[in-house]
Structures are given as structure tokens and as C-alpha cells.
Amino acid sequence: MTKSRAGFFAILIVVAAATAGVMWLFLNIHDRKEEAQEVAFRLVNLTEDTVDPAEWGKNFPRQYDGYRRTVDTVRTRFGGSEAFQKLDTEPALRRIFAGYAFSLDYREERGHAYMLSDQDETRRVLEREQSGACLHCHSSIIPTYRKIGNGDIQKGFEDVCAMPYAEARKLVDHPIACVDCHDPKTMSLRVTRPGFLNGIKEAMRARGIANYDPNTMATRQEMRSYVCGQCHVEYYFKGDRKTLTYPWHRGWKVEQIEAYYDSVGFADWTHSETGAKVLKAQHPEFEMWNQGIHARSGVACADCHMPYMRDGAIKISDHHVRSPLLNVARACQTCHPQPEAEMIGRVDQIQERTRQLMDRTEAALLALYDEVAGARTRGASASALAPVLALQRKAQFRFDFVAAENSMGFHAPQEAARILGEAIDYARQGQVAAARSAR
Numbered sequence: 001m002t003k004s005r006a007g008f009f010a011i012l013i014v015v016a017a018a019t020a021g022v023m024w025l026f027l028n029i030h031d032r033k034e035e036a037q038e039v040a041f042r043l044v045n046l047t048e049d050t051v052d053p054a055e056w057g058k059n060f061p062r063q064y065d066g067y068r069r070t071v072d073t074v075r076t077r078f079g080g081s082e083a084f085q086k087l088d089t090e091p092a093l094r095r096i097f098a099g100y101a102f103s104l105d106y107r108e109e110r111g112h113a114y115m116l117s118d119q120d121e122t123r124r125v126l127e128r129e130q131s132g133a134c135l136h137c138h139s140s141i142i143p144t145y146r147k148i149g150n151g152d153i154q155k156g157f158e159d160v161c162a163m164p165y166a167e168a169r170k171l172v173d174h175p176i177a178c179v180d181c182h183d184p185k186t187m188s189l190r191v192t193r194p195g196f197l198n199g200i201k202e203a204m205r206a207r208g209i210a211n212y213d214p215n216t217m218a219t220r221q222e223m224r225s226y227v228c229g230q231c232h233v234e235y236y237f238k239g240d241r242k243t244l245t246y247p248w249h250r251g252w253k254v255e256q257i258e259a260y261y262d263s264v265g266f267a268d269w270t271h272s273e274t275g276a277k278v279l280k281a282q283h284p285e286f287e288m289w290n291q292g293i294h295a296r297s298g299v300a301c302a303d304c305h306m307p308y309m310r311d312g313a314i315k316i317s318d319h320h321v322r323s324p325l326l327n328v329a330r331a332c333q334t335c336h337p338q339p340e341a342e343m344i345g346r347v348d349q350i351q352e353r354t355r356q357l358m359d360r361t362e363a364a365l366l367a368l369y370d371e372v373a374g375a376r377t378r379g380a381s382a383s384a385l386a387p388v389l390a391l392q393r394k395a396q397f398r399f400d401f402v403a404a405e406n407s408m409g410f411h412a413p414q415e416a417a418r419i420l421g422e423a424i425d426y427a428r429q430g431q432v433a434a435a436r437s438a439r
């Protein structure tokens with residue numbers, strides 16, 4: 001072959017490759033247009049009051065099918081969806097939560113389909129007085145707020161929080177539903193929960209942004225986490241009317257949340273072994289994820305927990321929200337080229353290390369309780385023990401912030417280790433102080 005001929009073939013190959021590339025791009029765009037059009041097929045007219053997901057399912061059968069699969073019960077090493085009793089697998093928790101409803105019944109959480117029935121059936125509701133505020137994150141409740149508040153959702157929300165649980169429970173029928181995350185007219189993502197809207201406004205104010213409204217100011221990628229942050233967050237009930245409040249006024253880190261609680265003089269309960277006024281952390285997934293490398297890299301909750309999947313020619317978001325470890329190919333390997341076993345191994349290593357630090361924290365807390373009991377029998381005064389109980393409060397909240405977070409450290413490995421390191425230190429400081437308080 002002459003030189004010019006070789007050049008000609010080289011050009012031909014380049015042109016052919018480019019053409020294929022353009023064709024591929026064209027097909028891809030065509031696909032996406034079709035996906036976009038999917039939204040246009042409407043069999044049922046959906047409104048703000050269409051709570052029943054089955055109605056939405058008539059227009060969007062694929063997403064509805066995924067949603068219904070959240071009834072699965074599959075266990076992973078540290079998570080999954082089997083609602084076993086944590087108080088039996090981890091007996092130290094009975095002492096850590098001594099005197100509080102969580103020492104009665106505390107289970108591994110499971111799929112979204114169960115959220116309302118599991119709340120109805122927990123001994124924390126059956127044997128303790130609870131308020132309507134519990135329903136904010138366990139039911140599709142916005143139409144109820146609108147009705148009770150005569151059109152004013154914030155007012156209806158506050159009024160329902162102030163009701164006894166049993167009374168408020170009669171006003172809702174469904175666990176989380178499509179209308180909670182989607183605008184029924186446009187299907188775009190949105191956040192509806194007053195607790196979140198009020199909370200993130202405070203969090204953004206702390207960062208110098210006034211009147212933050214995620215529904216008009218957030219990016220689409222941010223919304224793919226905010227919809228989950230409506231419920232997977234730390235909270236407390238404020239004042240006599242039990243107004244559900246997200247304690248984000250100073251920021252999302254454990255010590256910022258603690259500083260807020262200290263400033264308003266809040267305690268969840270009085271520890272029945274030691275008398276300390278302590279805090280219970282609840283599922284701070286959103287706050288912990290925020291401290292991790294994935295959040296820093298712009299990876300949203302939905303990227304791992306609702307990854308894209310193909311159904312024929314159509315690409316949809318998997319509405320079977322669950323542990324990503326049951327779905328590594330789509331949840332992780334879209335970004336990480338490593339083999340599945342390698343990815344699972346990395347997660348396992350992070351979780352195993354976190355679990356070991358948690359075991360040490362539990363041991364340190366139990367040693368602290370024993371030392372306080374010993375100091376009391378030796379006649380330690382209340383004022384001598386006050387600084388010890390303050391250290392217990394710090395240690396215990398930090399332990400729980402990692403323990404109640406449901407990824408066993410994965411969402412922010414180094415942050416989880418930092419928090420547990422501090423917890424162990426505060427617990428052991430308390431133990432030493434208790435030993436010295438009455439010699």
C-alpha cells in the first residue's frame with residue numbers, strides 16, 4: 001500500500017467511527033425524548049389529593065411496581081429489611097436506653113411499604129403515650145394537614161402534632177406515597193414535609209442564606225437527596241404542642257446539633273440508672289451523608305438507593321428503595337469499575353471497623369454507669385456527680401448518632417470514627433471523674 005492510500009483508509013476509519021458516534025448519540029437523544037414523553041401518557045388525572053399510589057400506578061406502572069417491591073425482607077450483614085429485635089442482638093442497648101421507650105422495642109428498619117403498620121404495632125406506641133407528630137414521616141399526610149389547617153399546611157401540621165397519636169392516626173390511610181415526592185401535574189421532584197422545609201431554612205440561615213426554599217432554589221441533584229432528607233434525619237418534639245423540629249439551627253454536625261439542644265435545655269429522657277438528662281439520636285442519614293466523600297462529590301441518596309434501570313427501551317429510577325448491597329451492579333458499578341466482590345469488600349471493611357468502635361463505645365458507657373452506681377453507694381453528692389452526668393450525655397449522644405444512623409458508618413466513614421472516638425473519650429473521662437467523686 002502506498003502512503004497516500006494508507007492515509008485514505010485512516011481517514012475513512014476515523015469518519016466511520018465519528019458517524020457511528022453521532023448515530024449513537026442521536027439514538028440516545030431519541031431514547032431520552034421518548035422517556036420524557038412517557039410522562040405525557042395520562043390515564044388518570046392526578047391531583048394533590050390523590051394519595052393512593054395505585055392510582056398513580058395506572059399512569060406509571062413501572063415505578064409503582066418498584067414501590068410495591070419494598071415489602072421484601074432480605075437481610076444484609078449490617079442492614080437489610082428483616083425487622084429483627086435489636087435489643088436482643090445488642091443487649092447493651094437495653095441499659096443505654098434505660099427508662100426510655102426504646103428499651104421496650106427497637107427493631108431493624110425495613111421497606112417503605114411497612115412504615116405505617118410498623119409504627120402502629122411497636123410497643124413504643126402501644127405502651128407509651130405518643131403524639132400525632134410521629135405520623136409526619138410515616139404516612140402520606142399533607143392533604144390531612146391542608147384539611148385540618150383550612151388550607152394552611154403549616155397550621156394543620158402544628159395542630160396534628162399536638163393531637164394524641166390515636167386521634168391523628170384516624171386521619172391517614174397510606175404510608176409514603178408518590179404525591180410526597182412528586183408534583184402531580186409535572187411529576188417533577190419536590191419536598192412537601194413542613195419539618196424539612198422549616199429545618200433546612202434554619203440550616204441555610206446558619207450558612208448565611210435567607211429564606212431558603214428548596215422547591216425553587218435547589219438543583220435537581222440536590223432534590224435527589226432532599227426528598228429523602230424529609231424523613232431520614234434527627235428530630236425532636238418542641239414544647240407542649242410537640243411541634244416536630246429538625247435541630248439544624250447551627251449546622252448538621254453532631255456537636256452543632258448537641259449545641260442547639262444544650263441551648264434550648266432539651267433532653268429526651270432521664271436515664272433511669274444514672275439520672276443523667278440524655279438525648280436520643282434518630283436515623284441521621286441525611287446529616288451523616290453530608291459529611292462524607294459521596295456528598296462532597298455530588299452523589300445523591302437516589303444515586304445509590306434508587307439507581308437507574310432499563311426496562312426495555314425505557315430508563316427509569318428504581319423505586320424499590322433498599323440496601324444498595326443487594327444491587328451493587330446498578331448502585332455502585334455505574335461509577336466504580338471494580339468488580340462486585342471488591343465493592344462489597346470495601347463496604348464490609350468500613351462497616352466492620354465501625355462496628356468494632358461501637359462495641360468499644362458500648363463497653364465504655366456500661367463501665368461509666370457501673371462507676372456512677374458505685375460512687376452513689378459510696379455517698380457521692382449530686383453536685384459531685386453533675387459533671388459526670390454531663391459527660392454521659394455527650395458520650396451517649398455521640399454513640400447513638402452513629403448507632404441510629406443506618407449505614408454502619410458507610411455514609412461518612414471517617415466522620416463516624418471521629419464521633420465514636422470522642423464518645424469513648426467522654427465515657428472514660430466520666431468513669432474516671434465518677435471514681436474520684438467519692439473516695
Ligand code: HEC
Nearest residue numbers: 076078079080228232285286289294300301304323406407
Ligand atoms: C454512595 C452510595 C450511597 C449514598 C449516596 C447513600 N447511601 Fe445509604 N447506604 C449505602 C450503603 C452501602 C448502605 C449499607 C447497606 C447495608 O448495610 O445493607 C446504606 C444504608 C442505608 C440505610 C439502611 C439500609 C438498610 O438496609 O438497613 C438507609 C436508611 C440509607 N442508607 C439512607 C440513605 C439516605 C437517606 C441517603 C442520602 C441522605 C443515603 N442513604 C445515601 C449507600 C449509600
Ligand code: HEC
Nearest residue numbers: 106107108109118119122124130133134137231232235283
Ligand atoms: C423525622 C421523621 C420521623 C419521625 C417524626 C418519626 N419517625 Fe419513625 N422512623 C423514621 C425513619 C426514617 C425510620 C427508618 C430508619 C430507622 O428505623 O432508623 C423510622 C423507623 C421507625 C420504626 C421502625 C424501626 C424501630 O425503631 O423499631 C418505628 C417503630 C418508628 N419509626 C416509630 C416512630 C414513632 C413511635 C414516632 C413518634 C415518636 C416516630 N417513629 C417518628 C422517621 C421518623
Ligand code: HEC
Nearest residue numbers: 080081109110111114115118137176228230231301305322
Ligand atoms: C415520609 C418519610 C420518608 C421518606 C420521604 C423516605 N423515607 Fe426511607 N424510610 C422511612 C421509614 C419510616 C422507614 C422504615 C419503615 C419501617 O421500618 O417500617 C424507611 C426505610 C428506608 C430504608 C430501609 C429499607 C430496607 O429495606 O431496609 C431505606 C434504604 C430508605 N428508607 C431509604 C430512603 C431513601 C433513599 C429515600 C429518598 C429517595 C427515602 N428513604 C425517603 C421514611 C421515609
Ligand code: HEC
Nearest residue numbers: 053056057060063064067176177178181224227302316317
Ligand atoms: C421518596 C421519594 C419518592 C417517592 C415516594 C416516589 N418517587 Fe418517583 N422518583 C423519585 C426520584 C428521586 C426520582 C428521580 C427523579 C430525577 O432524577 O429527576 C423519581 C422519578 C420518577 C419518575 C420519572 C422517571 C424515572 O423513573 O426516573 C416517575 C414517572 C416516578 N418517579 C413515578 C413515581 C410513582 C408512580 C410513585 C408512587 C408509586 C413514585 N414515583 C414515588 C422519588 C420518589
Ligand code: HEC
Nearest residue numbers: 293294297299303304324331332334335336343346347413
Ligand atoms: C454517582 C457516582 C457514584 C456512585 C453511584 C457510587 N460512588 Fe462511591 N465514590 C464516587 C466518587 C466520585 C468518590 C470519590 C472519589 C474521590 O474523590 O477519590 C467515591 C468514593 C467511594 C469510596 C471511597 C471512600 C473514601 O472515604 O475514600 C468508596 C469505598 C465507595 N465510593 C464505595 C461505593 C459503593 C459501595 C457504592 C454503591 C453502594 C458507591 N460507591 C456508589 C462516586 C460514586
